[in-house]
Amino acid sequence: MxxxxxxxxxxxxxxxxxxxxxxxxxxxxxxxxxxxxxxxxxxxxxxxxxxxxxxxxxxxxxxxxxxxxxTPEQFAKAVVLEKRYGDLSHEQLRGMINSVIFREGADPAEFLYEIGELDGGYDALVDYLSERTKRVEHFYRYGTFDLFEYGDEVKTQAIDDDLMNLSGDTDASLSPQDMANVIDHDWMEVTYILRFQLPELFREVLLKLRTRYQNSAQALEDAEAEMLAKDEDDEDAPKNEKEDKGDEEESAL
Known part of the structure; x- marks a missing residue:
């Protein structure tokens, strides 16, 4: 070097x-x-x-x-390589992103923007938020992270077509509780920054989150169907063996 x-x-x-x-x-x-x-x-x-x-x-x-x-540029280049460690929980990724972008005097949006500019950057942010997909989706649609609250549906409910024309000017208000919780120096604050300061980046991340969630759900459904089919085969096996034995005995007579 x-x-x-x-x-x-x-x-x-x-x-x-x-x-x-x-x-x-x-x-x-x-x-x-x-x-x-x-x-x-x-x-x-x-x-x-x-x-x-x-x-x-x-x-x-x-x-x-x-x-x-x-710097944001230096950090982004490192973040996109984190997947090489194969950490399926992504806890290390979350920890290191939080420790850097929320340091005193930093602009988190600048760091997130630089990550999104690199190949693999979207995937890194999806990994960061992957355990929170339902709540990120709920926040997009209703302006709240609480899955049991729906905000002002007439005013804030988003539809899929809105995602393609997303901007930071959407007139969506947060509940007092969410406004207090959003400054958590963690995934809620990251989601909020992406949604209202980096809407184009948020759109791509949410689309990837949806795809990954759907693929995971489909894989789980396929696994359950396969297990159910195996159980049914196991239940039928003794019955078939008994019928075969009966046929053999009748043939001997």
Whole structure:
């Protein structure tokens, strides 16, 4: 790796041997000796996969200098690679996104926009929200995350055709409870920002969420049908064996 920053070479070597704490410490030391701007510039040369290895090991009990200084562009390049870890729960993805985009002084919408601009960015955001599909859909239609509330249906209920012409100017109001809950530095706030600040990105993410949810539901339905058919075959088997035995005995007589 050609670089004017020896600390990057050290950090990359430490990532390769699995010493994530040491790698982060090397970068932090660089910022302390050469300044924050030097670290930000250096991260442009740092491989996205190695940056991801550091960021995804966030620790909520302490501040990470890398998380505090990484730019939206640098962060986006790392986020789209997270799927390589095969984390089906996507908890690490949620944690690292929340820890960076909601840091003090950051503009979450800028980070989300940069993620959406990259190949794989939509899928990363879908992974982030995949466990909340029903509530994201409900929020889109009724302006509330509470599945048992429907807001002002005449005013806020959205139809599918509206999704294709979605804008940030929709006159939809949140209930006082949702307005209080939406500032959660988590998936609700992300959904709100996507819906009202990045409507085109929200549209694509919601369409993908719907497709994934429908595919999952269909797969579950097929599995249940297959299991039911197997149970029916198992119930019929003894009966058929008994009939075959009876036929054999009658033939012997």
């Amino acid at each position: 050609k670089t004017n920053f020896p600390a990057l070479i050290e950090a990359q070597s430490l990532v390769k041997i699995g010493d994530i704490v040491g790698a982060e410490s090397a970068l932090a030391t660089m910022a302390e000796t050469e300044g924050d701007h030097a670290l930000v510039a250096a991260l442009d040369e740092f491989p996205a996969k190695d940056l991801l290895a550091i960021i995804r090991e966030y620790d909520t009990s302490k501040e990470s200098l890398v998380n505090l200084l990484v």
